[in-house]
Amino acid sequence: MNSFAFLMHHTWNAEPKSRLEIFFSTLKYRINSHIEHIEVTDSLYKKQLSEARQQLEDSFIEPLKIATKRYKELVGDGEVSPSDDQIASHESGLSDLENEHSFQDHELSERFDELGSMFNNSALIQTCSLLEKELKDLCYLLQDEENELISLEDFASRDYIGGCLKYLTLVIKLDNTILEPYLNKIKDLQFLRNRIVHDRGEFLKSDEKLRDNLKIIKEIIKKSSNRVELIEEHRYHELKIKEASYVLDYYKHILEFFQTILWLIENRFNHKLLKSKLIRLIGSTQKKAKIKFVDYKATIGKFEVKYLLTFNGKVVPKQFEVLLEITKRKGAAVYSSYKGPKNDIIEQLSANLREQSFIILNEFHDYVIIRKELGIAIKFVATSS
Template sequence: MDHFGFHWHFLLHEQEIPELNRYFEKIGKKLDVFKRNAIKTTELYQKQHAEDLKLGKEAFDAQMKAGDEIYYKIIEEYGDNETGRSLANHEAGYMYHQDDYENLVPYLEQTYADIKDSYNKSSLAVLYALFETETSRLCSIMQSRYGKLIDHESLGGSDYILKYLKYLKLVIEMDVAALEQFVDANLKPVKLLRNKIIHHDSEFPGETTELLQIIENSNGMVIQTDGQGTLQISINNIEYIIGIAALVERFFQDLFWAVEQKTNYVILLNKIQYLFSAFDPNITATLESFGRIPKGYQIIVRLHSATVPEMCCKAKISIKGTNQNSIELLNQLDNYPRMTEFHDFLNQNPNYIFKQLLQGTNITGAPQDVKILLYP
């Protein structure tokens, strides 16, 4: 099978995406869209701010130029003396135009600061809603998958995320201890901040030490006061929101691995089978082992094909974070030259690895180094 044959196979045999695969793929896409939209919207605000400043300066220059014509006309009529100059300055409106322009600059600064603050707060609310909603959705998926009668909304507690994790731990019997610790250390403060924004119009009393500490450590927020003891939160930097999005990505990445551990790595096995279906559409992959390696993980599977005996082998796949996407396929199946063709195909078409095989497993979208070793 040449490169065209491999392309044709993947075109005709579209990957079946089970519900769990689809769930994590959608989360990765949603978070990516959220970040792109936040950055692009902020850039548009900055661009419009600069454009308004430019228009304001052009209008000021035009007013001053028109004032010059009036000024010299009056000087010509009344003479270049104290009386003439005083009248000319007044009629030219220099002082008024200067005052208007000097007031325009801080006005635009404050206006666009308020716009960005409003947008950033709205973005935080949307992001936290996605966080809660998608965690709840996973509980429903796992309930259906394992046929549990108890649903996650039956559990008590006002903290939805901790309630959902409790459900996954007690009812689904997943190991979520690390997730609980991560939420408590990194996302609990986000919930407190979000609640003040949504339920108290960003206001809080000055003696709230916990919230003050969050703000002081944020590098993205400022505190304003009304002079009567009430403090107002202002988010003036989109990077603060992007940082929270990175925490949410990390949460769902860790949640993915918790689900994979519970399901015996069904998502990865499904994707590996699809990759090697280029040799046999009915090829199967069974787990031999899974382990963590520095900056990534390694999975060893046994491939079995009823029609292509050369593909009855093992595959060791190592994936770790790196600075740039890369693929290396090592073939120790000396009696199967088609694997060399497949190696060349993947090197020239890495999209099949990074956007089909690994999509949904890499929530953060960070570059990955992929090594695949095939051996008897």
């Protein structure tokens, strides 16, 4: 099958998406929409602050020019003593203008800092709410897919995220060891969310748990590279999120977290989703090809699954190892390769996949959540004749 026929086959033979694909596709869209909302809003705040500062500067240009001229008239030429400088600055109005400018600039900074902190706090609450809702919906979806009698309600807890993770690991039997590295940052998110929602971000000095809470928040501040701060007031310490980038980091973390969950779901259900996609890619070349799962390995940022591909009929060689690699990397990359004796079918398939690499991206569009940061490779290696 030449490159054009290969393209037409995949263009006109699209299959309906599974519920799992739809879930993760929607999840990706929602998270990216939240990210865009934060980026746009933060940019608008910074733009408004810049414009307000410029207006402030413009409003002081002429008065400062007049006051500076009067100051020079009063001090004359030559060396100016500290007392003469003080008197001339006062009589010309220059000192008053400089003080007023400094006051208004400080007030402007404080006002926009407060606006930014309010937005960042609310954005962080949304982040946690999204994580809770999507985890809950995923649990119900997997319960339906598995016809599982045990429900998420059986793990009811005030810790909604913890309840969902228990359900996924104990009932759906996902490998918790792979998820463990993500949980500490999620616990930080929950801690911040609870303090903002229930205590307006305040840590009362009279609270008997103050010492423990301050220990947690100081560790969070350290990990945040000071994008989170704690301001000491008379009766309490106030939590503030200074930079929107801190909240954006959580969204990126959640994307990676759900990507890993999807990989674990694939492993739990014998890679049937990936297998169906590979069959579509290979079946366009050889409809009688059979694929058998061989091995699987997942680590943070890297996922590998190995299949055995067997062709029927008079094809030499008949059997190939197919290795699908999905690796976190800087910038997207999609490629295909073949290693082995000359084989027109596999060589043409590999060439088609290289030339029409977007077909691989389209095929795995709903499987790869953080697509822009991943490399996808399909490698064919002959194993027998």
